[in-house]
Amino acid sequence: MKRSPRRKKQALLLPFILVTLIIIFAFGFLQSQIKITQDHATSNLQKNYDQFVNLLEIEKRRLTPLKLPILLYHYIEIVTNLRDTIRQSLNINPQIFESQINTLLTHGYQPIVMSDLIDYFDGKKALPSKPIIFTFDDGYRDFYTDVLPILKKYHIKVMLYVSTGLVDSTRNYLTQPQLKEVIASGLVEIGAHSVTHSNLRYLNLAVAKTEILESKQELEKLTGQKVKHFAFPYGDYSSDLILELGKAGFDTAVTVDPGTTQTYAERFSLKRIRPGRTTDTVLLKLIE
Numbered sequence: 001m002k003r004s005p006r007r008k009k010q011a012l013l014l015p016f017i018l019v020t021l022i023i024i025f026a027f028g029f030l031q032s033q034i035k036i037t038q039d040h041a042t043s044n045l046q047k048n049y050d051q052f053v054n055l056l057e058i059e060k061r062r063l064t065p066l067k068l069p070i071l072l073y074h075y076i077e078i079v080t081n082l083r084d085t086i087r088q089s090l091n092i093n094p095q096i097f098e099s100q101i102n103t104l105l106t107h108g109y110q111p112i113v114m115s116d117l118i119d120y121f122d123g124k125k126a127l128p129s130k131p132i133i134f135t136f137d138d139g140y141r142d143f144y145t146d147v148l149p150i151l152k153k154y155h156i157k158v159m160l161y162v163s164t165g166l167v168d169s170t171r172n173y174l175t176q177p178q179l180k181e182v183i184a185s186g187l188v189e190i191g192a193h194s195v196t197h198s199n200l201r202y203l204n205l206a207v208a209k210t211e212i213l214e215s216k217q218e219l220e221k222l223t224g225q226k227v228k229h230f231a232f233p234y235g236d237y238s239s240d241l242i243l244e245l246g247k248a249g250f251d252t253a254v255t256v257d258p259g260t261t262q263t264y265a266e267r268f269s270l271k272r273i274r275p276g277r278t279t280d281t282v283l284l285k286l287i288e
């Protein structure tokens, strides 16, 4: 039987259509693959670029001196024993403390804590335009009775440096339950301040190292949080002590060297200002 010419044409058309379809599909598939590869390369390039920009930003932050007043406080209470001259001299009346907070907040200062400072230097977080840090040394009981209510009232964050050997020691110092309540407020970052509050620079380095490590471990047990910030007792320090702090896993340390400009290179010898009983323009002048 002879095929009709029309049928012959149809028989040829079918494979032709099939081949064309395959070519179209293959081309489309290839193009989508190329696009995926291109997108991938572009996003990799973008990622590398972003990482590079971030590294530059971190470098810049670490090399640029930062205006950051760190205020140093001890007692904030109404001293009833007028013969206790040391306490009288270190003390600031709670009303004056509140007035200092008002002055600073009114003039745009925003309290931060040490972990914010490290996050800034690590490129993880920005800082407010006028940052300030309140620090309280030793761990006195009035931090619980007089300071904490004021912090809650203004909702400001502060640093509290505790000498672990003094906790629960006399009526003058915080008890463990008080310290736990202080931490539970979420307004206080705890730092270490040695165990016995000895001048670490005058101790044998091995003993000083124990003071550093034990105060850190004890506070971490007590707070259930990592303790990464230190205050040198009496503000006295050395390069050996700074090395030990770094090895122990601390990120910062404060001294009593006066000044309001801080740098990343000096993060283990941060300067502090004693506000004393100054308020208003006198206080502002002190920290500017």
Ligand SMILES: [Zn+2]
Binding pocket: 137, 138, 193, 197, 233, 234
């Ligand atoms: Zn102290």
